[in-house]
Amino acid sequence: MDPLLVLLLVLLGFMLIGSLIAIETRDLLSSIISIGAVGLALNVVFLMLGAPDLAITQAVVEIIILVVLLRVILTRRDESYATSRSTLAVGSVLLVLGFLVALVFGALSRSGGGGLQMRPFGDPLMNESGPATAMAPAGEPQAVPPEHRTEAMPQSIGGAYLKYGLEKTRAANYVTGILLDYRAYDTLGEATVIFVAVIGAYAVLRKVGRHRHGRDVVNR
Amino acid sequence: MGGMSLIVKNITRLVAAFIALFGAYIVLYGHLTPGGGFAGGVILASALVLVVLAFGEEFSRQIFSHGAARVSDSAGALVFLLVGLSGYLAGAFFANFPDLLGTVGRLASAGTIPISNLAIGVKVGAGLFGVFLALALFRRRGERRSMEPDLEVFDTEARS
């Protein structure tokens, strides 16, 4: 058996236990520390699966989140840790979630039949190669550059990025090449998301939301 | 909050600059080594956050005030949009410029990618730091307001 897979499963188990502790503990401080441990495990998973970019980002993002959350709970007294949860909601949700898990189970066990199935872990679709036209829309042969027309093309765009990314973007880091050239528009959206959240947080944290009128009445 | 103990302040003094430097490296070499604008920006922000935590909010104002954070946030976003628009004028939104692509592995390579990285780095760093300040400085109504120098931004807007 692949040692990497074993290590991965151990890490995933650690993440599961860590998140369960984070959820069930009564103390908010330990909850936040446990979630930090889960994030750290995720970080190791990223490194293990060949994604140092993500590991860096995940690490710093997690630090920021932890610092902010810690500040929030440390400066505020909260006596509600021990409030019981509503059992009805829990029960019904668990039912739905159980159904979900069953569905997932069904999806993940490859039925072996034909059709499009989930690719197993470690064997993504880009391992497969097809004729060059596989990447082109039907009836559009000129969409494939002439020099590649005879080669086998990877079956997924991830493979295509790997194959042509360097020569097209000249960025040694393929991930950056995708982020800022192939999918730069996504990244613009991503930058906008942060911008929206920042502006939104400013808006929510304003001291005075609206000027009250003298005759304003409570709406309930 | 006036800041933490002397030991923390001294270590912060030593470390913060290096963290910021590392952030800048991550941003600038994003197209060659792991990292990029986002990771680097967050690192830059965390250097500033460290300073705030160690020295207190009053001090941070001298380095990078809340207003400056908001302006650089918008400016970074606009620069990135302009990179896209420059491509639009040259033919396609976010087109990279073939003539500027450069040789693989050099700092000045990959066309507009380093510029975008820089813009994103500034934007993310400033934005996150701004949010952190806003969150950290937020006080309940009725508490003393002397500790919140920079959030006046919101109120000046309301007053003018």
Next chain:
Amino acid sequence: MPLLVAVPLAGGFLMPLVGRLTGPRRAAAILPIVMAAGILVLALGLLFRSDPTPLTYWMGAWRFPVGISLVADGLSKLVLLVIAVISLLALLFSMDYMTRYTSPGLYYSLFMLMLAGMNGVVLAGDLFNLFVFLEIASIASYALVAFGTEADELEASFKYLVLGAIASVFVLVGIAIVYNVTGHLNLAKIAEVLRAGGGLTVPLYLAAAFFLMGFGLKAAMVPFHAWLPDAHPSAPAPISAMLSGVLIKACGVYVLCRLVFSVFGNHEAFGVILVVMGTLSMVLGALMATGQKDLKRLLAYSSISQVGYVVTAIGAGVVSFAWSTSEPALAAVAALALFGGFFHLVNHAIFKSLLFLCSGSVEHATGTRLLARLGGLGQRMPVTGWSLRAGALAISGVPPFGGFWSKLIIIVALVQAAALGHWAFYVPAVLAVAVAVVTLVYYAKVQRWVLGGEPSAATADAREAPLGMTVAMALLAVLSLASAAIIHPAVKQRLIDPATKVLTAQGAEASEVGVPAAALTEAADRRE
């Protein structure tokens, strides 16, 4: 075409800076209004292009299928136009209305970013890109709901944010499964791979279920509707108008249509689910609305009900279209149902934003939204009063208004489907009629309490709203009457038919949705 996204984005990035210069004066609204007008012109330009084929724009001049594409086909153009019109009028309304709130810079920035997000969603030709812009629009709307920072508004926003975040995670998991199975993110390419790969398999149904839950949450269909009646009334009135009028359609109904039809191929299973959810939303929304005491909350429940009509019609379209291979007679029913659905989508955008703007105007003048405290506003605020009447008549489906025709068409389509032997369609048809009656009743109640009767303490010194607000309301009132023109064949052909055609195109034709041949040769082969 990218300007449709880039312009509001630039507005969003600029407004915090501009807002600091102008302060809370009305001047802050000028830049957004100019930009929204520009977007309206662009959207009209797209609609009236002489070339009816879908327009594709490749970001960064990448070729199919590696890059990100923007696609404007009939359906996107229709939704874009609706978004542009409503947002322009909502901005006009905000100019005076928002003087009560602080920090207009932040408000207009969030507004423009939400607009950019919606335009981005509607134009997206790439699954992940769609997700990113969905997030922009959603996050902006979470913040806008809490813009007043009152306790209720914060609570509503928190609820909305939690459910919205769950929806986003579902959508992302769905995207991951689809990428794993097909290896692509381009919508047209995914559709092509799915068709080539034969029928849907278990993982694909799973992905579809995730999408259905995610976008169902965004569209507030009945099992997932809990956030809407809190979130929509809490927002400032122009934002309520945007959320109810446009956002739930652009981010929920539109995306569901696109995925169910263009990507997963019409499967009757999806259609049946949509009909069931739509009918449930229709009935429960209307029943809940009758019991409300708060004007805006009533409007919010009525939104659930009316979007239920749209979803039911579209679901019926899916089902009958899927069956039309064996029963050709159903193809016409499918076209009719889809026509009714999109017609009602347009109508609902118009009259629901009108009603929300009216409620904002009432609240602006009297300081309350409780029906029991209102009354006698018919004479005091004539423009608001007449606009409210127009909106209420339109939404209850009274003949000359557009709302009547769209409801009629939906019901006729359902009855036709039932008459062709699928008797189960009688259930939504009968319920649709019943709900229309209930709608009439509760809007009669609104008119009675708000406009009729003696002025109450709160309304005694109410004055008519300022000019910007009245103009916005009057224009929408006129539009709600004018939208009846859509049943005229010439208008229908221009507006709605391209949208229905996109969805009913099959096989090879359907793959053209994302990839017209011309677009490929157009795209400059910069890297060769």
Next chain:
Amino acid sequence: MTLEMMPYLLAFVLLVIGLYAIVAKRNVIKVIVGLVIIQYATNLFLILVGYRRLAGEGAPVVPILTGPVSEAGRLAEQAVDPLPQALILTSIVIGLSVTALMVALAIRLYDRYGTFDTGRIRNLRG
């Protein structure tokens, strides 16, 4: 059900745990923790999707060119899929944004209600 599918399954279980936290817990901070967990679960799932195992033993190949350009061909044959990594980067950032906004709302809610207990933050109903 093969062992190769186990990682996916565990990622889904993590998602379910996070959802459970969001729905069942009545503390705002716990809800935020649950949200962070489901974001982790999604990112985990995406990175699992992109992983490519080498034919022999050995660590996966990072999609970053460190050697000369001539190695690009080998990289294309062996490296893990860079696209999910790009998607995760975006998703991490989106998660950060949502969390930041949520914390801002939580602070503001605490300001208005004086508690993190969602059971007591309940003005709206119906």
